[in-house]
Amino acid sequence: MTTPMEFDAETAARFAALALANVEREYPHKLDHVMRSDADVRSPRALHPAFHGSFDWHSCVHMHWLLARVRRLHPALPVCADIEHTFDRHFAPAAIAAEVEYLRPAEAQAFERTYGWAWFLKLADELARSDDAAARRWSAALAPLAAALVSRYLDYLPRARYPWRYGLHANSAFALSFALDYARGRGLPALEVLCSAKARGWFGADRDAPAGWEPSGADFLSPALIEAELMRRLEPGPAYADWLARFLPAFVLRSPAELFDPVLVDDRSDGHIVHLDGLNLSRAWCLRGIASSLPQGDPRIAVAEDAARAHLDAGFEGLASDDYVGAHWLATFATLALTAGRSDC
Numbered sequence: 001m002t003t004p005m006e007f008d009a010e011t012a013a014r015f016a017a018l019a020l021a022n023v024e025r026e027y028p029h030k031l032d033h034v035m036r037s038d039a040d041v042r043s044p045r046a047l048h049p050a051f052h053g054s055f056d057w058h059s060c061v062h063m064h065w066l067l068a069r070v071r072r073l074h075p076a077l078p079v080c081a082d083i084e085h086t087f088d089r090h091f092a093p094a095a096i097a098a099e100v101e102y103l104r105p106a107e108a109q110a111f112e113r114t115y116g117w118a119w120f121l122k123l124a125d126e127l128a129r130s131d132d133a134a135a136r137r138w139s140a141a142l143a144p145l146a147a148a149l150v151s152r153y154l155d156y157l158p159r160a161r162y163p164w165r166y167g168l169h170a171n172s173a174f175a176l177s178f179a180l181d182y183a184r185g186r187g188l189p190a191l192e193v194l195c196s197a198k199a200r201g202w203f204g205a206d207r208d209a210p211a212g213w214e215p216s217g218a219d220f221l222s223p224a225l226i227e228a229e230l231m232r233r234l235e236p237g238p239a240y241a242d243w244l245a246r247f248l249p250a251f252v253l254r255s256p257a258e259l260f261d262p263v264l265v266d267d268r269s270d271g272h273i274v275h276l277d278g279l280n281l282s283r284a285w286c287l288r289g290i291a292s293s294l295p296q297g298d299p300r301i302a303v304a305e306d307a308a309r310a311h312l313d314a315g316f317e318g319l320a321s322d323d324y325v326g327a328h329w330l331a332t333f334a335t336l337a338l339t340a341g342r343s344d345c
Contacts, residue, residue, distance in 0.1 A: 003316045005309065007338040009074050015331040016070045016079045019063040020086060022328050023053040030056045032116075034107035047102060049095040055328040058116035058169070062332040064090065065123040069335060072130045073344070084134060091138045100144050103152075113156065114175035117149045121182035128186065129344075146182075150191055153179055157194050163202040165227075167219030167279065172202060173230040174221055180233055199234055203227050207246050212256035215263050220278030220333070224248065224259060225286035232293035240293055244300070251300050259283075260307040262314035271325040277318025278326075281333035284311040285340045292341030312337055 004011045029044045029052070044052040054060035067083045074080070089095070102108060112120075124146040127139045163172035176195045183192035211224040228244060235243045244251060254260045262283075265276045287308035291301045315337070319330055339345040 003309075003313045004338060005312070007069075007073060007335060009077060011338065012070045012074045013077050013079050015066055015335060016077070016083060018327065018331050019066045019070075020079070020082055022055075023051075023060055023063050023067070023086065023090065025053045025055075025328075028055060028324070032057060032111060034105075036105070036107060049098050050090045050092075051099065055324070058112055058119050059329040059332075061116060061123055062119040062329065065119060065126055066332045066335050068123060068126040068130075069339065069345075072126065072135075073339070087134070087138050091141045093141050096141050096145050100148050103148055109152075113152070113170070114172070115169035117152060118175045118178035120149055121146060122178045125178075125182045125185050150182075150188065153191060154194060157198050160198070163198075165223050167214070167216055167221040167223050167226075168275075171221050171223065171226055173199075173223075173227045177226070177230045177233065180230075196234060199230055203231055204234075204243075208249060209247050211248060211259040214258055215276065215279055218272040218275045220275040220282060222259065222279065222283050222286060225283055225290070229286040229289050232289060236293075237295060241295055241298060241300075244290070244294070252303060254303050254307070260303070260310075262311045265318060268318060268321040268326055269323050274318065274323070274326040274330075277315055277330055278333050280311045280318070281315035281330065281337050284308040284315060284337035285333065287311065288337065288340035308337070308340075 026044050031044060031047070033040070033047065035041060048057060048060075051057050051060040051064070054063045064087075067086065070077065071080050071083050103111060124139065124142050127135050127142065160172070164170040165172070176199050179191060180195040180199070182188070183195060206227065209224040209227070211222075214222055214224065224247075228247065231243055231247075232240050234240075248259075250256065262280050263276045265273060265280075267273045268277065287304040291304035291308065294301050294304075312334075315330070315334060318326055319334060321327070
């Protein structure tokens with residue numbers, strides 16, 4: 001498979017078809033569900049009328065984000081009609097109201113914290129970037145759930161003394177990146193100030209990241225690069241260049257090699273090992289973002305771009321597999337990588 005370096009129409013249409021099939025596929029399904037009695041034994045579709053497909057709640061949310069991005073960036077594609085029909089069903093006010101209601105019990109307070117929260121705000125932000133009547137209708141429908149998750153960020157972050165630094169779902173830098181984008185895009189100063197303060201408090205003074213220890217066996221995020229992806233939002237221009245020099249001092253030397261060489265994936269039928277395909281794609285996303293944020297002429301730009309290209313090639317090998325443990329989510333990370341650094345994204 002030839003690896004595209006941009007999110008062209010052919011790639012967008014292929015990913016959209018994959019996402020449309022996934023968001024309607026209820027089984028197999030991995031629920032994040034606390035049961036208080038026999039009455040709580042219900043199907044994924046009954047529990048989550050909006051986001052019951054794609055194996056788990058957060059994957060279903062970010063597959064919807066992929067569809068929203070396809071519709072915004074390639075509105076002339078024929079598949080956009082199918083996307084709109086899907087959104088009309090899944091974003092119906094009653095469906096979103098049920099998702100909000102699911103969050104109310106005390107046992108659901110940590111539901112999808114913080115990975116699913118971040119992806120939902122990413123979806124809401126994406127829809128808000130399209131200024132057409134349908135997108136405004138869907139944004140209005142999603143608003144109560146977005147407000148509920150913003151409230152959860154505002155409640156949780158002040159109580160979170162220490163960050164999660166590993167390469168899995170609860171990674172704090174990932175959670176702050178999308179929440180900060182949403183806060184800035186939607187004009188939410190309380191969330192922006194809190195996310196910015198947490199990011200600087202947790203990561204601002206970091207030095208000499210132990211990136212040579214990467215990857216762990218089930219990472220789909222690079223702890224070092226996702227932190228750098230977050231901090232580029234907070235330290236513009238020369239300040240970011242200086243922060244990166246302290247954090248990854250041998251970046252320009254492409255060192256440590258473990259961070260710049262794509263990882264190998266030995267079994268794409270294993271739901272944990274296949275995370276490493278996602279790691280290749282998320283590294284490409286972060287590396288392209290880093291390159292776009294360094295000052296013109298910085299020699300690390302070429303290093304980042306070359307490494308991103310190699311990681312994209314490796315990640316697209318994983319996309320060639322149709323095994324569901326990867327197929328239900330990898331295209332979203334490829335889309336992040338292919339749209340990284342775009343001024344309209």
